[in-house]
Amino acid sequence: MSTYIHFTKMHGLGNDFVVIDNVTQYIRLDPRLICRIADRNFGIGCDQVLVVEPPSDPTVDFNYRIFNSDGKEVSQCGNGARCFGRYVYERGLTGKKQLRLGTITGNLSVDISDLSCIQVDLGEPQFSPKVIPLNIKAVTKLHNRGCYKIELLGNLRDVVILSMGNPHCVISVPATTEAAVMEVGKALQKHPAFPKGVNVSFMQVLARNHIKVRVYERGVGETLACGSAACAAVVAGIVHEELNPEVKVDMTGGGLTVKWENQGSVLLSGPAIAVFHGEFSLTRQEVM
Numbered sequence: 292m293s294t295y296i297h298f299t300k301m302h303g304l305g306n307d308f309v310v311i312d313n314v315t316q317y318i319r320l321d322p323r324l325i326c327r328i329a330d331r332n333f334g335i336g337c338d339q340v341l342v343v344e345p346p347s348d349p350t351v352d353f354n355y356r357i358f359n360s361d362g363k364e365v366s367q368c369g370n371g372a373r374c375f376g377r378y379v380y381e382r383g384l385t386g387k388k389q390l391r392l393g394t395i396t397g398n399l400s401v402d403i404s405d406l407s408c409i410q411v412d413l414g415e416p417q418f419s420p421k422v423i424p425l426n427i428k429a430v431t432k433l434h435n436r437g438c439y440k441i442e443l444l445g446n447l448r449d450v451v452i453l454s455m456g457n458p459h460c461v462i463s464v465p466a467t468t469e470a471a472v473m474e475v476g477k478a479l480q481k482h483p484a485f486p487k488g489v490n491v492s493f494m495q496v497l498a499r500n501h502i503k504v505r506v507y508e509r510g511v512g513e514t515l516a517c518g519s520a521a522c523a524a525v526v527a528g529i530v531h532e533e534l535n536p537e538v539k540v541d542m543t544g545g546g547l548t549v550k551w552e553n554q555g556s557v558l559l560s561g562p563a564i565a566v567f568h569g570e571f572s573l574t575r576q577e578v579m
Contacts, residue, residue, distance in 0.1 A: 294572065294573050295570040295571060295572055295573065296311060296316070296318050296328075296570065296571040296573065297311075297312065297316060297568070297569075297570055298310060298311050298328075298335065298568070298569060298570070298571055299378060299382070299565055299566075299567070299568050299569075300335060300337070300565075300566040300567050300568075300569070301374040301377070301378065301563060301564060301565050301566060302370075302374070302544075302563075302564050302566060303369075303370030303371070303373050303374055303516060303518065303544075303561060303562060303563050303564070304370065304515060304516035304542055304544030304545035304546075304547065304561065304562065305514075305515030305516055305543070305544030305545070306338055306339075306370040306371075306514050306515055306516040306517060306518070306544060307336070307337045307338055307566075308337050308338065308339050308340070308341050308370075308371050308374050309328055309329070309335050309337045309339075309340045309341070310341045310342075310343065310374060310375065310378045311340065311341070311342050311343065312343050312378075312382065312384070313342050313343055313344045314343055314344065314345055314353075314384060315384075318573075319577075320340075320342065320358070321362075322358075322361075322362030322363070323362065324573075324577050325340050325358045325360075325362040326360065326361065326362045328340055328571060329358075329359075329360035329362075330360075334571075335569070335571060337360065338359070338360060338508070338511050338514050339357055339358060339359055339360065339365075339368055339371055339511070340357075340358040340360075341355070341356070341357055341358075341368070341371050341374065341375055341378075342355075342356040342357075342358070343355070343375065343378065343379060343384065344356060346393060347393060348393055348398075350391065350393075350398070351391045351392060351393035351398055352379075352385060352387060352390050352391050352392065353375075353379060353384070353385075353390070353392055353393070354392070354393045354394075355371075355372065355375055355392040355393060355394050355399075356394075356395070357371055357394070359508075359509070359510030359511050360510065360511050361510040361511070363510050364395065365457055365509075365510065366394050366395045366396035366397075366456050366457050367394065367396070367399075367413070367455060367456030367457040367519050368457075368517075368518065368519060369411055369413055369455075369517070369518020369519045369521070369522060369559045370516055370517065370518040370561070370563075371518070372392065372399060372401055372411045372413075372518070373401065373409040373410075373411055373518070373559075373561060373562070373563035374563040374564075374565075375392065375401070376390050376392075376401035376402075376403045376409055376411075376563070377403060377406060377409060377563040377565065378565070380403050380406075381565065388402065388403050388404045389401075389402055389403075389404075390402075390403065394456065396456055397414065397456065399411060399412060399413055399414060399456070400412040406563075407562065408560050408561065408562065409560070409561070409562070409563050410558055410559065410560045411518065411558070411559045411560075412556045412557075412558055413455055413456060413518075413519060413522055413556065413557045413558075413559055414455075414456065414556050414557070415554075415555060415556055415557070416437075416453045416454065416455055416522070416523070416526045416551075416557060417453060417454040417455075418436050418437045418452075418453050418454075419454075422454050423452060423453065423454045423458045424458065424485075424486055424487055425452055425458070425484055425485065426483055426484050426485070426486060428483075429441075429482065429483040429484035430452070430484050431447075433449070435530050435531065436530050437451045437452055437453045437526075437527070437530055438450075438451055438530065438531075439451075439452055441460075441482070441484060443475065443478060443479070443482070444474070444475065444478055448462060449463070450462050451523075451526075451527035451530060451531070452484075452489075453523055453526060453527070455519040455520075455522050455523050455526075455557065456519060457490060457519055458485060458487060458488070458489045458490065458509075459489065459490045459491075459492060459519065459520060459523035460479060460485070460489045460490070460491050460492070461492045461494055461523055461524050461526075461527035462475070462491065462492065462493050462494065463494050463495075463496070463527075463531075464493045464494065464495055465495065466495055467493050467494075467495045467503045467504065467505045470493035470505055472491075472493060472505050472506075472507050472513050473507065473512070473513060475491060475493075475507070476491045476507025476512070476513065477507070479491050479507075480509060488509035488510065489509060490506060490507070490508050490509055490517065490519065490520050490523070491506065491507040492504050492505070492506050492517075492520045492521075492523055492524045492527075493505045493506075494524040494527065494528065496528060496533050496534070497541075499533070499534055499535045499538075500534070500535045500537060500538050500539060501538065501539045501541070502524060502525070502528060502534070502538060502539075502540055502541070503540075503541045503542075504520065504521060504524045504540055504541070504542050505542070505543060506520040506542070508520070514543075514544075515542065515543045515544030516542040516543065516544040516545065516547070517542070518547065518559050518561070519559075521540040521542065521547045521549055521559065522549050522551070522557045522559055524540065524549075525538045525540065525549040525551055525557070526551055526557065529551060529553055536550060536551060536552050536553070537549070537550045538550075545561075545562070546561070547559060547560065547561040548560045548561065
């Protein structure tokens with residue numbers, strides 16, 4: 292085994308990734324190594340580590356694995372999927388422009404026909420508490436799909452809770468600039484409603500086709516952008532009949548476009564940028 296990992300640093304609107312090819316090289320990744328790679332002071336630095344693996348199912352082109360900076364594997368990342376698609380195409384791992392990727396919870400499709408604006412089909416939003424997962428005893432169900440009241444820092448708040456392949460809680464706010472992102476985000480990670488944590492989106496509606504969103508991502512903290520959170524926010528706005536089927540989503544790192552027809556798949560479009568290629572040195576213990 293090589294004593295170096297070959298990697299590419301990429302980002303989608305500042306939501307940054309270390310992408311590792313585990314097709315032409317093999318690296319045994321464990322939580323400690325993931326944390327060392329993601330460390331912004333002593334490693335490469337990233338929100339997530341993305342791993343390209345050979346397909347375990349003949350219906351997909353690659354396995355797509357995602358690890359948060361805390362070393363835990365998660366099941367979805369929309370910005371990461373766009374970067375993954377661009378990576379495998381530009382590094383010569385595939386010649387296809389329409390890709391099918393396998394994740395630990397299901398498959399998703401990536402369209403890289405236009406490398407300046409890559410589209411990901413994230414599948415249908417899921418509202419089942421079992422799928423999310425959500426402890427229904429810790430919230431109060433309201434009439435609309437995914438709508439609940441939840442006790443948060445001593446107050447009852449209206450929220451929308453759903454899965455986009457990972458759990459999301461969307462909170463409407465008058466202005467994202469005034470949202471208590473860190474305080475609320477941290478509190479919800481420990482809330483009994485979310486046994487596996489939750490991504491928290493703070494959504495400000497500007498118009499029926501335009502919103503602002505800030506995100507506290509589980510296992511990471513506040514990020515400049517989160518593709519699945521952008522999708523969750525648009526779904527929440529459509530459920531509340533506040534938004535049109537196509538919405539521009541402004542995040543701290545830039546803009547994405549989300550389309551959802553109140554049924555079927557959610558489509559996410561935006562940029563994916565390669566920053567640099569490099570090598571990361573492994574310790575003797577990590578090689579063994």
